[in-house]
Amino acid sequence: MNPRRTFAILLRHVYLLRGSPARVVPLFAWVAIDIVLWGFITKYLNSVAQSGFNFVPVLLGAVLLWDFFTRVMQGVTMAFFEDVWSRNFLNIFASPLSIVEYLSGLVLSCIMTSLVGLLAMLVLASTIFGLSFFGFGLAFVPFLSILFVFGIALGIAGSAVVLRLGPAAEWLIWPIPALVSPFAGVFYPLSTLPEWMRIVARAVPASYVFEGMRAIIAGGSGQLRSGAAMAWGAALALAYLAGAVWLFTATHRRAVRTGLIARYSSETVT
Amino acid sequence: MSPTLPSPPHPAKVAMMEERAGSLSTVLSVAHLRKNYGATVAVEDVSFQVDRNEIVGLLGPNGAGKTTTINMILGVLEPAAGTIHIDGVNLAEARSRALEATNFAAVYAPLPGNLTVQQNLMIFAMLYGVAKPGPRIEELLEKFDLTAFRGTKCGVLSSGEQTRVCLAKALLNHPKLLLLDEPTASLDPATAHEIRAKIRAFVGRDDTCGVLWTSHNMYEVEEVCNRVLFLSHGRILLDGDPKTLPRDYGKSTLEELFIAVAREPLALEWTEAK
Numbered sequence: 001m002n003p004r005r006t007f008a009i010l011l012r013h014v015y016l017l018r019g020s021p022a023r024v025v026p027l028f029a030w031v032a033i034d035i036v037l038w039g040f041i042t043k044y045l046n047s048v049a050q051s052g053f054n055f056v057p058v059l060l061g062a063v064l065l066w067d068f069f070t071r072v073m074q075g076v077t078m079a080f081f082e083d084v085w086s087r088n089f090l091n092i093f094a095s096p097l098s099i100v101e102y103l104s105g106l107v108l109s110c111i112m113t114s115l116v117g118l119l120a121m122l123v124l125a126s127t128i129f130g131l132s133f134f135g136f137g138l139a140f141v142p143f144l145s146i147l148f149v150f151g152i153a154l155g156i157a158g159s160a161v162v163l164r165l166g167p168a169a170e171w172l173i174w175p176i177p178a179l180v181s182p183f184a185g186v187f188y189p190l191s192t193l194p195e196w197m198r199i200v201a202r203a204v205p206a207s208y209v210f211e212g213m214r215a216i217i218a219g220g221s222g223q224l225r226s227g228a229a230m231a232w233g234a235a236l237a238l239a240y241l242a243g244a245v246w247l248f249t250a251t252h253r254r255a256v257r258t259g260l261i262a263r264y265s266s267e268t269v270t
Numbered sequence: 271m272s273p274t275l276p277s278p279p280h281p282a283k284v285a286m287m288e289e290r291a292g293s294l295s296t297v298l299s300v301a302h303l304r305k306n307y308g309a310t311v312a313v314e315d316v317s318f319q320v321d322r323n324e325i326v327g328l329l330g331p332n333g334a335g336k337t338t339t340i341n342m343i344l345g346v347l348e349p350a351a352g353t354i355h356i357d358g359v360n361l362a363e364a365r366s367r368a369l370e371a372t373n374f375a376a377v378y379a380p381l382p383g384n385l386t387v388q389q390n391l392m393i394f395a396m397l398y399g400v401a402k403p404g405p406r407i408e409e410l411l412e413k414f415d416l417t418a419f420r421g422t423k424c425g426v427l428s429s430g431e432q433t434r435v436c437l438a439k440a441l442l443n444h445p446k447l448l449l450l451d452e453p454t455a456s457l458d459p460a461t462a463h464e465i466r467a468k469i470r471a472f473v474g475r476d477d478t479c480g481v482l483w484t485s486h487n488m489y490e491v492e493e494v495c496n497r498v499l500f501l502s503h504g505r506i507l508l509d510g511d512p513k514t515l516p517r518d519y520g521k522s523t524l525e526e527l528f529i530a531v532a533r534e535p536l537a538l539e540w541t542e543a544k
Contacts, residue, residue: 002366008396012382015389019423086382091439094344094374095397096366257348259307262341 383425
């Protein structure tokens, strides 16, 4: 693996961001709006709830983590779509760049863009709405790590789908986080779900993060259980990442065999 | 003079070419290349080589298999059979190493329009492992009269300017093998003449580079190429010097020969059989 070639993919994204405010603003604008919206909702709920239950870490913390996951996934797919939109596949894939180097470049681009969003959310949530991440302790690191790896995996898998089905298939990719969210239990415990949805949820790494987050807030023995669940969630996320890389590699190999890479510009290529 | 049409490569000739794949003089060696899409055969048993300091024209009518052949050499299309060696490296076994010695420009592969000329060249310089990209980019900007456009996004350049940017990108890594698919198709005659001179100068100066050039401009082919290969229906029908080949086949110009190959390849084969 040649780090310079990987860095070239990152540099391409830096150039694009530098020359285009329309690409920069969405990195933090939508997540900031989400935090503000949910921040005021939690404030309102705190004021009307009889129990004295603090909704801020449960709801606002969940929104922050979920938006981070969404930004990570979109960070990968957006970097990939830049090559789709500029019809750059022939130039990119006829160069010495390997698939692992290309995917690593997409991940580096995604780290850069998702960190911008995360920073904006952390600043807003802690300064305006008093969300303290010290409450989560060190668990905040595995929370973010699992969501990051799972987001990368879904981003790479989504890119493979667009590579296989053509540019129009990008509309299948945007709603993926919305499809996953009911099973991730972002805002409610998994016990709320019917049995069949709970079975699906056990295969979603993000569900372990949100269950773990609620267990830490609740305190007691739930914290111990959440540690084991977190390890399982991390293993699942890594398995998805390996599967996604395999899927992209296999899709690329097929595209090279069928000639799809060389003529990838039409509306649909199925 | 009786026409002589090279029949599909003789096994002994192919064996010799495979031996030459590792030789110092050969920069590209293609042997028994075949590509089919289901029952449709795009390229059938194509074998040829390009030597250093040699410009080889790959000619043929639309759909003859030229771009398919180039795509296979670029590693973006997998052959159904056959081998490709670039600078002695087997493309199928060491793709990145083989492509480090290659570069290309094609009318259908413009550089991303949302990046400036300099940004595009910097990115591709890094992808192709150029050791000192800055000075090399400056040199090429100057060589292709692109200095004034260094900060201009490629998407707003004229087609001629975009072609020059693509050619600058194609020369970034001092390629041993340069693939040019109709490189002057969108240029006016004066600019095309200038570009041809620059490419010839590059090949002559480096003395290590071989070029595979496709074009439908027979005047250009005659002016530039040391040797031409005529492809028809995925097979190489003719291989020879563009200046003498028409006479060998009873035609007065290369264009006449091209038209004959495009319209009646079977007649040429029949003449050969006779």
